[in-house]
Amino acid sequence: MSGLGERWLTAAYRGDSWLVLLRPLEALYRWAVRRRVAAYASGRRVAWRAPVPVIVVGNLTLGGTGKSPLVAWLVEHLAGAGRRPGILSRGYGGKGADHPLLVAPTTPAAVCGDEPRMLADQTGVPVVVDPDRPRGARRLLESGCDILVCDDGLQHLPMARDLELVVVDGARGFGNGRCLPAGPLRDPLSRLKSVDAMLVNGEARVRLPAEARQMTLVPSAWRRLADGKRYPAASPPFAGPVHAVAGIGRPERFFDTLRGLGIEVVPHPFGDHHAFHAEELRFDDGHPLVMTAKDAVKCRGLVPDDSWVLEVEASPEPGFVAWLDGRLVDMDVAAR
Known part of the structure; x- marks a missing residue:
């Protein structure tokens, strides 16, 4: 949109x-x-x-x-x-x-x-x-x-x-x-x-x-985009603030989920089904990037190595x- x-x-x-x-x-x-x-x-x-x-x-x-x-x-x-x-x-x-x-x-x-x-x-x-x-x-x-x-x-x-x-x-x-x-x-x-x-x-x-x-959406795992390695959702495998990228229908829901896990968020909302470009996903402050699973399928090869997906499950x-x-x-x- x-x-x-x-x-x-x-x-x-x-x-x-x-x-x-x-x-x-x-x-x-x-x-x-x-x-x-x-x-x-x-x-x-x-x-x-x-x-x-x-x-x-x-x-x-x-x-x-x-x-x-x-x-x-x-x-x-x-x-x-x-x-x-x-x-x-x-x-x-x-x-x-x-x-x-x-x-x-x-x-x-x-x-x-x-x-x-x-x-x-x-x-x-x-x-x-x-x-x-x-x-x-x-x-x-x-x-x-x-x-x-x-x-x-x-x-x-x-x-x-x-x-x-x-x-x-x-x-x-x-x-x-x-x-x-x-x-x-x-x-x-x-x-x-x-x-x-x-x-x-x-x-x-x-x-x-x-x-x-x-129905609730429950965080289930962190997945590193570079190699697919998974970590428990309750134990983020990174420290400090994160750049949170979301091109979904309501990005604020994703940002709130991250905050609920105790993560400091620098939010980057995009329109639903956004077609990402590499320059939109690179930041110069060294903080990791996190995104939704829906966005991640479009961003392979575009994101830096320290990039993570928060996977969620419906309950x-x-x-x-x-x-x-x-x-x-x-x-x-x-x-x-």
Whole structure:
């Protein structure tokens, strides 16, 4: 997102008064959303249904909410239960790929997108990138997957789904509650009535319009970018202040996580999916550089030797895990 886009998004979450000027355009956007939904509800358009269960992990808002860590947790949970999950992504930020693209160990993030590259590295399950999600899903089926997880795609109605999970940033919620471009919502808040579960990432500091389950992002390890060596998250393998680089939906969340570990931070926020250049990642004071896993997949070969990745894991509340396992059993029964 450009600098102008970032400033608009900040205003949308704050609810700046000038956004009232955009409400006529918001009305057009809402009309287009209703028209598209009605086309599928009436049968004028038909969503493609995969022969295996499909779980969508999405959000209602623009800007990061923490859904990709939940996707990683989900596929690892499914694999631990003996299933063969695959991840389907649009591949935002990737350029030049022939679709569908099965992400290989050598696929650059610049081609497949930073989140698919990160998820492929973290989970080891098949990851396919394709803006045409039904086509991408068929490629995952060819890879032997028996359950599909969509990273984003809540608004992609051509793809039928069996379970919808919405992730919300606990600090920002739904901003001013208005749809694009007068607010950050991609769907009206009424969409929450039809999803299966809403998870709040972190403590909810704003009032939410529906019942939600809790999810936290837990630091799991420090990884040195130069050689991949890992250290416990609670014991930083460096001393002194750090240059913290974050090109994610809400960089301040990353900086707060570092401060929570007792680390003095020199913050360097960038726009979501930022394409880094070497000069943006080099500093002349000798302090180490730390970044997110999502940023690190784009920065191999660009960063100095004393550069570190803080890896995090999603940790949903136990009640959600039990609920999810029950729904998965119901899906299995329905498929028989």
